[in-house]
Amino acid sequence: EDQVTQSPEALRLQEGESSSLNCSYTVSGLRGLFWYRQDPGKGPEFLFTLYSAGEEKEKERLKATLTKKESFLHITAPKPEDSATYLCALQGYGQNFVFGPGTRLSVLP
């Protein structure tokens, strides 16, 4: 069964304090690993898709990386506007997408 776990459940950072969020997964065949950002009261917003181990993608202060068992979302010098819940999801064979429970990030000024 395809599974996704995320850690930590919640993370508080000071503005400028870099850190990483973890997404661990088990899947029979990975077709894609996704990262989404979700603000309170909103739907998830797409950030990145990664397809193979070693792949990296960047967007502003965010960088996503992928290994055969994990993905990391690195946040460099975060700002308060980066506060949100970050969701990881995997796509195995077929059309189903399995989402993790998310990491709730708070960046304090």
Next chain:
Amino acid sequence: DAGITQSPRYKITETGRQVTLMCHQTWSHSYMFWYRQDLGHGLRLIYYSAAADITDKGEVPDGYVVSRSKTENFPLTLESATRSQTSVYFCASWDRDGNTIYFGEGSWLTVV
């Protein structure tokens, strides 16, 4: 504007009543999904549809019914609402070319 719109955004209903959540997309994506999001469970798939008139169950389908007579619409019906169906419901569509799922803004449902 292009995208996915859900209605109603907020709904309070009583146990046993029928409720329909509407979902409309403007892209003509073939695949559409309904998820529910609860604390501690993340997003869980209720039903999905591969095309008009083709639907299939997801992880938590009990108590829900879907239909898809047109590509752009994918309504979700709770035939007899229960308190356990209090949740936030998200409709989504899959852009297969870009391999990206796009979500609506959510429908907050409270069953009292």
